Amino acid sequence: MAKIIVKDTEVTVLQINNEDYISLTDMLKAKDGDFFVADWLRNRNTLEYIGIWEKVYNLKFNYGEFAIIKSQAGLNNFKISVKELIERTNVISLQAKTGRYGGTYAHKDIAFEFALWISAEFKFYLIKDYQRLKEDEQKAIGWTAKRELAKINYHIHTSAISRNLIPQELSKEQINFIYANEADVLNVALFGMTAKEWRDTNPDLKGNMRDYATINELICLSNMENINAVLINDNMPQSNRLQKLNAIAIQQMSVLQEVENRKMLK
Numbered sequence: 001m002a003k004i005i006v007k008d009t010e011v012t013v014l015q016i017n018n019e020d021y022i023s024l025t026d027m028l029k030a031k032d033g034d035f036f037v038a039d040w041l042r043n044r045n046t047l048e049y050i051g052i053w054e055k056v057y058n059l060k061f062n063y064g065e066f067a068i069i070k071s072q073a074g075l076n077n078f079k080i081s082v083k084e085l086i087e088r089t090n091v092i093s094l095q096a097k098t099g100r101y102g103g104t105y106a107h108k109d110i111a112f113e114f115a116l117w118i119s120a121e122f123k124f125y126l127i128k129d130y131q132r133l134k135e136d137e138q139k140a141i142g143w144t145a146k147r148e149l150a151k152i153n154y155h156i157h158t159s160a161i162s163r164n165l166i167p168q169e170l171s172k173e174q175i176n177f178i179y180a181n182e183a184d185v186l187n188v189a190l191f192g193m194t195a196k197e198w199r200d201t202n203p204d205l206k207g208n209m210r211d212y213a214t215i216n217e218l219i220c221l222s223n224m225e226n227i228n229a230v231l232i233n234d235n236m237p238q239s240n241r242l243q244k245l246n247a248i249a250i251q252q253m254s255v256l257q258e259v260e261n262r263k264m265l266k
Contacts, residue, residue: 001101002137004129006030007122013133014097014105021095022111022130025103031118037104040117041080044073049113053093062089185238186224189245190217190253216256220249 002013009030012023024037040046047070054061066089072078082104083096095105106114108130115123184194191198191209198209205212213221224245231241 002133004126004133006126006129011126012101012103012105013130014101016095016105020108020130021105022108022126023101023103024106024111024114027111027115027118027122027126030122035117037114038079038081040114041082041085042073042078044070046113047073050091050093050110053107053109054089054091058090058092060090061092065089066091182228182232182238185242186221186228186245189242190221190224190249216253219256220252223252224249 001015004011004013006027007030009026011026014021014023028035028037047066051063051066051070054066055063069080069085069088082094085091086094086096093107093110097103097105105111112123112127115126187194187198187209191213193201193209195208202209210218210221227248228241228245231244236244
């Protein structure tokens with residue numbers, strides 16, 4: 001569930017079967033005067049559009065029953081609710097929900113058309129704010145994916161350290177020192193300082209330097225953890241690994257920055 005603000009009106013967006021449905025009930029709050037979803041459904045053009053959508057996306061759509069309903073559209077005594085339309089024709093583009101987020105919802109393709117009944121301006125801003133929501137979600141997904149990738153590679157990295165650098169019968173404190181020491185190899189190679197040096201330089205910040213890393217730095221760090229694990233397995237001395245990892249960090253960050261600059265130019 002998400003919320004978007006369209007011209008001072010809060011509109012709910014729900015995911016149903018991995019598709020976005022937008023609250024028509026919320027959208028009605030922006031309409032001047034009395035107006036109901038049933039009024040919108042009386043219109044023949046509305047039903048025509050819903051019917052086309054259902055034929056394309058709904059294998060269980062009862063087009064025969066829908067044709068009967070559509071033939072009555074425009075008559076003075078014609079009126080149909082969302083619930084009745086669902087029951088008679090098995091449409092999936094409209095949903096009647098109860099409970100906390102109750103109300104009438106429509107698939108985004110249908111909801112955008114409904115927004116035009118509010119006003120052309122409202123439809124414009126609904127689409128604009130919905131697109132912004134999707135962009136924000138993609139950024140969040142990308143950030144989460146990068147963090148999860150970094151965690152996975154961290155385990156690969158620490159496994160290589162455990163197998164190759166930690167002698168038997170060390171104390172817990174000694175083992176932690178070796179892990180921290182190897183983490184600082186990556187820190188120095190990428191950030192130019194150890195974890196302690198970063199904390200001493202930034203005493204007012206919470207967390208560690210990786211919490212404040214950019215997406216590009218996290219991508220590079222994730223790659224370096226994999227590479228360092230391979231170098232550890234090859235028994236390369238730490239000083240040599242540090243030099244090699246620093247060269248890799250410079251090269252990869254240059255490439256990532258170049259890609260980002262090209263995106264900005266577009």
